[in-house]
Amino acid sequence: MDTIEIVYIEGDGAGEDIWRASKGIFEEAILKAYGGEKSIKWINLIAGQKALDKEGQLLPKQTLETVKNKKCAIKGPLTTPVGGGFRSVNVYLRQVFDLYVCMRPIRYFSGLPSPLKSPESIDIIIFRENTEDIYKGIEWKEGTKEAKEVIDFIKEKSGIQISDDSGIGIKPISKRGTQRFTRWVIDYAIKNKRKIITIVHKGNIMKFTEGAFRQWAIDTAKEFPKYLRLEEDRLKDDVLDERIVINDRIADNMFMQIILKPQDYDILLCPNLNGDYLSDACAGLIGGLGVAPGANIGDDVAIFEPTHGSAPKYAGKDMINPTSFILSGALMFRHLGHDKVAVLIEDAVEKTIQSKIVTYDLARNMSGVNPVRCSKFGEEVAKRIGENS
Secondary structure: OEEEEEEEEOOOOOHHHHHHHHHHHHHHHHHHHOOOOEEEEEEEEOOHHHHHHHHOOOOOHHHHHHHHHHOEEEEOOOOOOOOOOOOOHHHHHHHHOOOOEEEEEEEOOOOOOOOOOOHHHOEEEEEEEOOOHHHHOOEEOOOOHHHHHHHHHHHHHHOOOOOOOOOEEOOOOOHHHHHHHHHHHHHHHHHOOOOEEEEEEOOOOOOOOHHHHHHHHHHHHOOOOOOEEEOOOOOOOOOOOOOEEEEEEEHHHHHHHHHHOHHHOOEEEEOHHHHHHHHHHHHHHHOOHHHOEEEEEOOOOEEEEEOOOOOHHHOOOOOOOOHHHHHHHHHHHHHOOOHHHHHHHHHHHHHHHHOOOOOHHHHOOOOOOOOOOHHHHHHHHHHHHHHOO
């Protein structure tokens, strides 16, 4: 039997419950997809609070080296303890491996609770530049020498008055970072036959950061005339043009559009902060963060993870919805070239939800549905994979 090596980091808080509920699903999907000829060899690593408790550091050298060598990993949510060395373990992983693409698919599965009248039209992927913007963490506390120096510099160079009791942050967005990110997303859109790419920005206010992001993305799109066209470059009605449309929307307007007309949107191309906001907002349209998967991808390494936090108050209670982690696994298998495995997982998740077998976070928004435990949900998904013909 051939084995597929997969690196996993269980995670902190409720990560152990989520992992136990998901592991059997992944193994069953591999066995089913390949008729029992392949299986998974798991490589267990630690990070976050567990690593700090065991080895005295949030990201042990072995963890970083193994992920780098294997080039792919799936991980549960990680806790960043106060004073732990990083502002965020998750953000640090994106930076150390240069995972400049954050991918957040927002797909409605039949049976999920939604505030929309017609949620079945939602099939959107939010792509977020992952390494720049305010997530660089460049800021100075109010009252510090550094903050005063920056305030004085701004006053001297621009004449703009800033109150002395202000905290100061820097928002870098580069041409190079925007172009490589945009090219990656365009390549994905072409390969996966997507229809529309919408640049989401606040360039009407932040002209030289988000406004520049918009322009650099459009300029990059013009490198692909065979596959893309600008929204305003319409051909005559009698000419069929199947090229991908690229347009843009102001960020605040985008929040309204995604609620009123989600069917008009396909891929959202976002700077870091806008993508962060929109990912959570759009997840709310399909049931919440518990059903929204995530991936962080670079040229050499890809890490797949649920979009929610570690939920430490639920640790060991077998309550948390594992769907985000399960679907992140489906993204991972597709990334590794195991498309049939991904389809089996996604279909089984949808069939389980359609059967009204859901955890408490979904059940509380569904009439007459009693929640099941995290482990039970995992068992039901695995069972439906086994039953899949």
